[in-house]
Amino acid sequence: MTRVTLPPKATVVVVGAGYAGLSAALALLDEDVDVLVLEGSDRVGGRVLSEQVDGDLVVDHGGQWVGPTQTRFLAAAERFGCATFPTYNSGDHLELWADGVCRPFRGAGPDDAPGVDAYVAAADVIDEMAATIDLDDPTAHPRLAEWDSETVQSYVDRTVADEDARLRLALAVQGVWTVEPRDISVFHLLFYVASAGGFDQLMETEGCAQERRFTAGAQSVALAIAGHLGDRVVLGAPVRHVETLDGGGVRVDTERGEILADHVVIAASPGAAVRIRFTPPLPQSRNRWMERTPMGDVAKIHTVYDTPFWRADGHSGEATAYGDNAVGVVFDNSPDDGSAGVLVSFVYADRQHRWATLSEQERRADVLATLTAIFGARAGNPLQYLEKIWPDDAWAHGGYAANPAPGVWTEHGATGWRAACGPVHWAGTETSSVWNGYVDGAIASGQRAAAEITTALRS
Ligand SMILES: Cc1cc2nc3c(=O)[nH]c(=O)nc-3n(C[C@H](O)[C@H](O)[C@H](O)COP(=O)(O)OP(=O)(O)OC[C@H]3O[C@@H](n4cnc5c(N)ncnc54)[C@H](O)[C@@H]3O)c2cc1C
Structure with a gap:
């Protein structure tokens, strides 16, 4: 080079x-x-960018996870001897709901939280529709024009009666596509779900897209x-x-x-x-x-702590945040040996647009306030705060895709x-x-x- x-x-x-x-x-x-x-x-x-911070600690500002059906990425890693390790996924996830209540959960959402059943039912319908698309010839689909002329927002408003389930679907769209449901068509959503092998493949960790990370980034x-x-x-x-x-x-x-x-x-x-x-x-x-x-709009923020303290409280470090929070989703991004605690927060779509207009200090305060509401006061005092705002990247112009x-x-x-x-x-x-x-x-x-x-x- x-x-x-x-x-x-x-x-x-x-x-x-x-x-x-x-x-x-x-x-x-x-x-x-x-x-x-x-x-x-x-x-x-x-759009994959790893940064070595402090000794052996590596953070991934862009793409980071690999799942078991992503066989090409895994094959390349194996060919060149790049090690992976499982994403930390023990303990309870946390959900900060729009009313400010924080609930533990596993799977799609807390059992006692609003809208979870209707959300799961809507995801099942999406999977059934997605399975009808021929991935090598997507535009041959007989309902292409119909599905491609309706936005996901309009589809969800029309087919999902439960308002809380609609909020959950909106966060799923922001989290996976980094846009709002008004920005993409039902057809594009279905094509994308089909190309991943199903809705859960996109959303989940074990057996799915978020299963593993790379030791060296x-x-x-x-x-x-x-x-x-x-x-x-x-x-x-x-x-x-x-x-x-x-x-x-x-x-x-x-x-x-x-x-x-x-x-x-x-x-x-x-x-x-x-x-x-x-x-x-x-x-x-x-x-x-x-x-x-x-391009979609996403920012990724890493906060570094001396230990992954949330694990001792029985938490996985994974969290979702609804309401006015800029942060939508959080994951434990600590190194494999847990020698430091790292949380990665995602800010997407309209939330990203609003958050990006704030000063650096205000952006940091906003992210730390959400992390504190979810994980307690220790989350508000990181040793390091690192952010990457992808729409500002001179070559990618946004992300994930x-x-x-x-x-x-x-x-x-x-x-x-x-x-x-x-x-x-x-x-x-x-x-x-x-x-x-x-x-x-x-x-x-x-x-x-x-x-x-x-x-x-x-x-
Ligand atoms: C925040 C974020 C999180 C993500 N998380 C994941 C994840 O966990 N797992 C996953 O699998 N994917 C993830 N992705 C998506 C993944 O990173 C991308 O799908 C993938 O990296 C795209 O690769 P690409 O080669 O198609 O495009 P790019 O990575 O964009 O590569 C295009 C290259 O072309 C160069 N280029 C552009 N214009 C020119 C020009 N005129 N002349 C010469 N060179 C040029 C660019 O500099 C760039 O190097 C994420 C993306 C982002 C931004």
């Missing part, structure tokens, strides 16, 4: 060294294809893949312009010079890809797909979602049929784009 000047030509140029781009390049290199990765920022990993696998790729990864090389050439192939312009290639993989988020200029212009469906698929607006799947999905435009191929988690929005989906998308190219190169 020390290369200063670009070579004049590579068979394949990959734009972006997140998990999608690195996985595309790895799959191509495994097939002996000459590949070069151009990364705009000064690091690899994209979730970026460790990306760093290992980049190490394997060596000087085939160039940092600080933002791609500004991709020109498809009449005689075949592409010219890729970066701030570090230009390079010719037979194929290019754009492995940047829609929020970043839409800022790249294409000549000739991309097909309208692809442009509209990117323009109308905005991008969500097509209602109607976009119907009108532009068939070709705009991920169909290659000549030698221009599309990767990135948003183009994945499996675990869309997750690292595993990013890896799957990179492998699919690589397969498109190796097939083309052999023909």
